[in-house]
Amino acid sequence: MFIGLDLGTSGLKGLLIDDAQRVVAEATHPLTVSRPHEGWSEQNPAEWVAAMEAVLGTLAQHDLSPVRGIGLSGHMHGATLLDAQDAVLRPCILWNDTRAHREAASLDADPQFREISGNIVFPGFTAPKLVWLAKHEPEIFAKVAKVLLPKDYLRLWLTGEHASEMSDSAGTSWLDTGARDWSDALLSATGMRHEQMPRLVEGSDVSGTLRPQVAARFGLPDGVVVAGGGGDNAASGVGVGVVAAGQAFVSLGTSGVLFAADDGYRPDAASAVHSFCHALPQTWHQMGVVLAATDALNWYARLLESDAKQLTEGLGPLRAPGKARFLPYLGGERTPLNDAAIRGAFIGLEHATDRAATTRAVLEGVSFALRDCRDALAGTGTRIETLLGVGGGTRSRYWCEAIATALDTPVALPVAGDYGGAFGAARLGMMAATGGGLELARPPEIAATIEPVPALRAAFDEGYERYRQAGAALSGLT
Incomplete structure (x- = not known):
């Protein structure tokens, strides 16, 4: 044990x-x-x-x-x-x-x-x-x-x-x-x-x-x-079996993380991508970090005196991004802006904007911030062939579909179970005690794979471009 x-x-x-x-x-x-x-x-x-x-x-x-x-x-x-x-x-x-x-x-x-x-x-x-x-x-x-x-x-x-x-x-x-x-x-x-x-x-x-x-x-x-x-x-990467080049996971916790394993060291500091050693010998990883993921949704829920589940469970099927945009920089941002002073914003609000529209905007804003991370990682030469979704935010199918469509990459969701840092740490303890290696860090069984919505790819591309321009403008003010 x-x-x-x-x-x-x-x-x-x-x-x-x-x-x-x-x-x-x-x-x-x-x-x-x-x-x-x-x-x-x-x-x-x-x-x-x-x-x-x-x-x-x-x-x-x-x-x-x-x-x-x-x-x-x-x-x-x-x-x-x-x-x-x-x-x-x-x-x-x-x-x-x-x-x-x-x-x-x-x-x-x-x-x-x-x-x-x-x-x-x-x-x-x-x-x-x-x-x-x-x-x-x-x-x-x-x-x-x-x-x-x-x-x-x-x-x-x-x-x-x-x-x-x-x-x-x-x-x-x-x-x-x-x-x-x-x-x-x-x-x-x-x-x-x-x-x-x-x-x-x-x-x-x-x-x-x-x-x-x-x-x-x-x-x-x-x-x-x-x-x-x-x-x-890194321990979570071991926990979900993301230990070899091409494997990646997206984590929707307090912060948002796009984590990709690498078989070599490929730093690109200017992109604000984190280039760190992995927890296994002679492996590294690239990581894009969004400082507020579920933290942004929970903040918005508190404003409405609601909770995240109530806000997201009635959204229905994925829709094209609307006029309302949300920039999730509640406490600054790391990848790719590297701006501790920038703060979040709602943009494009109008009389017709309702609770569902602003909730979708929050989910889209975090999804687009993760696309920023994906593009920054791609710029270093890191490839993503498989993508697992972990963290509390992945309980929202709408959010998972938004991320899959924004990144144009299927998101595989593990079966119920804990595959986070504690599980990865236990696996590392097992490796240390037994001399085992990568074969112990196998990927989890997949419960469902959330595919991108083909009919909405163009709309999400356009929505991301509006988000990116708004973020660049806001960053220029700080």
Whole structure:
């Protein structure tokens, strides 16, 4: 048996799977985000540990003596700062924190960051947060002995090891993504040293062994290995079997992600495509990110004092985009705009615009933002031959049809089951414990495939062009 632990922004999830990769048990524990100032987003790492203890305690209601491996997944880019005694120095600065936007722009202006890391230095990445810290909290910066990514703080608690892996570390702006190693040049440019970084392993390799006191507490056997694991999207890629060139998935969660596996390293930082290591050896992935996907729909539902299901279940068959357009930039946008200041908008509203029309506009706006991502990935040479749809937003058939038609690509929906970060983490734990490889990361059984609507392709092409022009105009105002 194997355990996968996925540290999300809003909660920690654990899965227990057997040797046939069937889910035996699952557990979740909620987490909250603190926003003490505008643009800030923080969590206390002690709450992560408490959540993991609660989840492991629930899973321990089953017999955990057959467990051989644990895998970790988690939200990326967070700066978890430890002193020489491994005490946490301040709350973790999260992925969606934008306080370091000036520092990010300054680092991004240094050509070596894009050249070595393969990516734009985004405000949410880890390196600019440490530059901000040196400026604004110098007494804390001076005490930093180790910087860990969020899931890797859980690893420290589980194993006593300061370790990370390539997929998560690629989102720090300190990794030489092609060489899969820390870059001393990029560390030095931000006032950091190599010894402040965790050692690196591949996501499917062993990073450490469970501490005996942890094992005894939860009824786990001695010698349980903890895999390197993966950043949330890379682990999800392993979970849905998107591990080889041509395979891709679209995720409709809080944010929207178009994730494509690659057998080579093909960075194109100017496109705002994320070029990261995958969680498996000698594989990489390209990723386009839309910061508000279901988050945009839930925001709109709150405005109407409704919920997402009520808004979408009565829309009927897919229709051509109307005059109303929605730009989903509620908290800035990544791919392809790279604009932290841009904000969303409804455009083309008129007397005849009703609730259904604006709901369709929200779904279309996110779908068109994903088409932006598709086009940006295509510009790097990354191909998409198969596309899986995952995340809560895929429960809306209308939305899936809109995405399939906007991207002119069928969207395959897995059978009911959890194929996200926790499942991918469990698979990585299985690989680390057994020495297994790609054959363990098989795609899920498909329940349905949503085809593009041929009669609406031209209308969606026209709608996308109107969306793109409106977005470019809005970006020019920021």
